[in-house]
Amino acid sequence: MSLTQMGTKKKVLAAAVAVGMIFTLTTAVAPAQAAKTTLVVGSTQGIPQLNPITRTFAYDETLYGVLWSALTRWKQDGTVGPDLATSWKMNDAGTQWTFALRKGAKFSDGTAIDGKAVKAVIDYVLDPKTVTQERNNVKMITKVTASGNNVIFDLSTPNALLPVALAGIKMIKVSEVATFNVKPSSSGPFMVKEFSPNVSLTIVKNPKYFGFASKLTEIKFVKLSDPTAAVTALRSGNIDVMYELPLGDAAPLQKDKKLQIVRAKVSTMAVTWEYDLTSAPFNNLKARQAVAYATNRASILKAAYKGFGAVSSYNTIVPDNSIWQCGTAGGLTKYTFDLQKAKALFAEAGVTSFTWWSVSGALPEFDAMGQVLQADLKTIGIDMKIESNEVGTWAAKFYPAGLTYPGLLLPNYQSVPAEPGFSMNFLLSGRAESNWNSKAYDAAFTKAIGTLDTAKRKTAWCDAMKMENQELPLITPFVFSVLHAAQANVKGAWVEGGGQLHLEGVTIK
Numbered sequence: 197m198s199l200t201q202m203g204t205k206k207k208v209l210a211a212a213v214a215v216g217m218i219f220t221l222t223t224a225v226a227p228a229q230a231a232k233t234t235l236v237v238g239s240t241q242g243i244p245q246l247n248p249i250t251r252t253f254a255y256d257e258t259l260y261g262v263l264w265s266a267l268t269r270w271k272q273d274g275t276v277g278p279d280l281a282t283s284w285k286m287n288d289a290g291t292q293w294t295f296a297l298r299k300g301a302k303f304s305d306g307t308a309i310d311g312k313a314v315k316a317v318i319d320y321v322l323d324p325k326t327v328t329q330e331r332n333n334v335k336m337i338t339k340v341t342a343s344g345n346n347v348i349f350d351l352s353t354p355n356a357l358l359p360v361a362l363a364g365i366k367m368i369k370v371s372e373v374a375t376f377n378v379k380p381s382s383s384g385p386f387m388v389k390e391f392s393p394n395v396s397l398t399i400v401k402n403p404k405y406f407g408f409a410s411k412l413t414e415i416k417f418v419k420l421s422d423p424t425a426a427v428t429a430l431r432s433g434n435i436d437v438m439y440e441l442p443l444g445d446a447a448p449l450q451k452d453k454k455l456q457i458v459r460a461k462v463s464t465m466a467v468t469w470e471y472d473l474t475s476a477p478f479n480n481l482k483a484r485q486a487v488a489y490a491t492n493r494a495s496i497l498k499a500a501y502k503g504f505g506a507v508s509s510y511n512t513i514v515p516d517n518s519i520w521q522c523g524t525a526g527g528l529t530k531y532t533f534d535l536q537k538a539k540a541l542f543a544e545a546g547v548t549s550f551t552w553w554s555v556s557g558a559l560p561e562f563d564a565m566g567q568v569l570q571a572d573l574k575t576i577g578i579d580m581k582i583e584s585n586e587v588g589t590w591a592a593k594f595y596p597a598g599l600t601y602p603g604l605l606l607p608n609y610q611s612v613p614a615e616p617g618f619s620m621n622f623l624l625s626g627r628a629e630s631n632w633n634s635k636a637y638d639a640a641f642t643k644a645i646g647t648l649d650t651a652k653r654k655t656a657w658c659d660a661m662k663m664e665n666q667e668l669p670l671i672t673p674f675v676f677s678v679l680h681a682a683q684a685n686v687k688g689a690w691v692e693g694g695g696q697l698h699l700e701g702v703t704i705k
Contacts, residue, residue, distance in 0.1 A: 216574055232704045233413040235686070238426050238435035242394030242419045246368040247376045248329050249321060254695070255439060261700035262399060262415060264366035265407070267295055267314065267347075267385040268359045270698075272690050274462065274614040276363045279554075280309060280345075280383070282408075283334070290354030290648050295347045295362075295446035301406040304382035308369055309406075311342025312599060315371040318349075332621070333361035352645035355610055356653060357617045385410045395419055411703040430455065430630055435705065437689065441681040443502040443561070458680040463505060464693030466513045466610045466621065467679055469671035470594065474631045477547045477600035484668040486541035487605065488531040492572055493673045495533075500564035505676035512664050513610055513619040514657075515675045520616050522658035528665040539576040549579040552591060553606040556584035562607040565673075580605075594629040605671075611678075616657045619646050623669055632669035 231480035241255040248264050249259065262268075281295040299501035301309040316376075318340045321330050339350040367383040368376075379388050384409060386399040397417040401410055418435070420426040423442045429435045431452070440458065441449065449455050459556030471478035471486075478484055493507040506517060510528045514520050522528055542548075566582045573580045584674065585593075594601050612619040625633040626640060637660055644656035688701040 201388065209634070220440050220519045222536065233411065234537070235415045235699065235702055235704065236435045237415065237437045237699070238429050239318045239417070239439035240420055240422050240423055240426055244390075244393050245377055245398050245462065246380055246388065246391065246397075247315070247368065248352060249326065249368065251329075257558060258364060258417075258439060258699065259397075259399075259695045260696070261327060261384065261643075261698045262386045263384045263388070264368070264381050265301075265309070266363050266366050268363040270363050270613070270692060272461075274693060276360050278632060279363075280314070280367060284359055286342075286356075286358075286648070289352045290356060291351045291585075293351070293358050295349075297345050297347065298406055299345060299437070300406045301383075302370055303383055304402045304404050305369075305381040305593070306404060307381065308637075309383055310457050311347045313367065313369070314347045315340045315342045317367055320370045320373070321365055332366050333364060334358070345453070346566060354385070354648070356648045357615060357645060360615055361615065362401070367485065367561040376394070386415060390415075400563050409699075410700065414700065430683075433683065437676075437697075437699070437702075438681040438688050441679040443504060443679065445681075446502060446679055454684050456682050456684050457623060458682055458691055458697070459504075459677045459694065460691040460693045462515065462517055462614065462693050463675045464514045464515060464518070464612050464614050465505075465693075466508065466515070466612075466619065466672050466675050467501075467505075468513065468608050468610055469605055469673070470608055470628070470630045471605050472594070472599075472601045472629075472631055473673075477545055477550060477603065478605075480540045480545045480547075481667065483545040483547050486538045486545060486547065487671055488668055489534045489541065490538035490573055490576070490578075491531070491569065491671060491673050492605060493531075496565050496568045497674045497676070499568050501674075501676040504679060505674050507674045508672045509668075510665055511668060511672050512539050512618050512661055513612070513622070513670070513672055514648050518614060518689040520614070520654060520657055522661050526658040527662050535572060535576050535685060539578075542576070542578055546579065548603055550603045552580055553590065553601075553604040554582060554584045555587050555590045555607075558587065559607075561566045565607055597626055597629045597631060601631070609676075612695075614693050616661070617641075620657070620660055620664070621645075628669060630669045634667070637663045 239255055239486045243256060244252050248260060265280045267281040268276040271277050280298055280301055282298055285296040286293045303309055320326055321328055336351045336353050336355050337349050338352050341348040369381045372380050382402050385402055387402040389400045390398040393442060400414050420429060426438050427445050430438045473479055488511055497505050509516055509530045511531050554562045554566055563630060565582055570580045622628055623632060625638050640660035644653055644660055647653040647656045680697050682689055685705045687703050687705055690698050
């Protein structure tokens with residue numbers, strides 16, 4: 197489903213299940229201010245397991261920067277830089293990459309993180325028996341060779357973005373997979389001290405880490421019973437950081453000088469509405485265009501997400517403020533709110549009604565979006581029913597790709613890195629549940645991802661983006677910001693565009 201795409205992703209299904217698995221916090225948490233080198237992180241979600249290759253929920257990704265290294269590492273500006281690899285180069289054809297490794301890097305148990313260890317991880321990811329989203333990132337790798345201090349990757353097709361893809365594949369000891377939750381050997385700045393699945397996790401500084409020395413000595417991840425309890429714990433000082441602040445709590449929290457909101461500078465968390473392009477009415481382009489023009493993007497963003505985000509006026513997963521956005525200069529159409537144009541298009545398509553297929557309980561913003569759209573459509577004579585379902589029922593209607601679901605418009609979202617290759621790949625044939633299956637788009641995507649020159653690659657992405665803009669395989673009304681919160685004295689926390697919280701550089705002043 198749209199929740200299984202390239203790069204880092206946030207799963208609607210996983211988030212909803214996580215909400216349903218809430219346990220009461222049974223661990224006593226001392227006031228965070230009592231220990232300035234201990235950071236306490238609270239969330240209503242639990243951490244069920246520790247393997248970063250087979251991660252379960254989005255919250256697991258908070259552990260990436262503190263427990264694990266990768267060949268490359270995401271930076272705050274949205275690019276990748278050195279991590280375990282100090283440098284990399286590709287051949288002229290873009291079909292072979294060579295990564296030079298740091299000398300002397302070790303896991304927390306003292307064993308070497310060398311070329312053989314890297315090869316073992318990539319082979320584990322590529323193994324069809326390994327359940328991982330990361331395989332999509334590197335499936336073009338045909339051979340991994342450990343050669344001295346280098347690791348060489350041979351590819352079946354040119355890929356300009358392999359260093360970016362490898363940032364999501366964390367270095368673990370593959371030999372520990374069977375007992376990973378006991379006490380895995382870490383490759384990052386911290387290592388596991390105690391772990392109780394879905395309840396708590398305590399990590400301490402890793403003395404064998406090859407990189408920077410954290411100012412913190414310990415980080416505790418604790419589970420709280422519900423959002424109200426989490427906000428209360430933050431306000432009282434019992435936790436230093438709250439993972440995922442409810443949007444309704446953001447405005448009052450902003451007024452509290454003792455607290456801060458932590459969010460991405462540029463969000464790449466796109467809200468998408470899906471429909472089936474193989475069945476009526478949305479197999480008709482005019483019906484899809486009608487929905488695009490009937491969508492009051494700014495109003496829906498304000499009502500459902502409290503205004504924390506930015507409209508996607510070109511209806512693309514790539515945000516308006518992205519350096520990769522082609523815009524009107526690239527021939528893209530702006531879908532401004534125009535109910536009369538929508539009314540005419542619905543009439544031409546013969547559409548008088550359809551259904552908003554939503555999720556009950558866990559994701560109230562989905563119903564909120566539907567209610568605004570429903571009210572606007574009613575003024576032009578279109579009857580849109582709203583059906584809210586248990587998450588399993590909701591997903592079963594359209595997932596996996598290839599199912600037919602006539603007459604439904606369903607909300608979803610995508611959490612991806614900034615580079616278009618990690619969002620636009622969702623629209624490839626056989627990937628998107630909207631069943632677009634455009635060979636022309638597939639060809640444009642393949643050309644773009646294999647274009648090594650950055651400027652030329654942007655032009656190639658524009659060719660694919662124009663197809664997305666004109667054929668409307670999805671409705672993408674806006675991107676929204678995932679909000680986290682922290683005490684004002686917590687410095688150095690930052691958030692990726694997709695909402696992933698980074699704590700590895702945190703200090704408590």
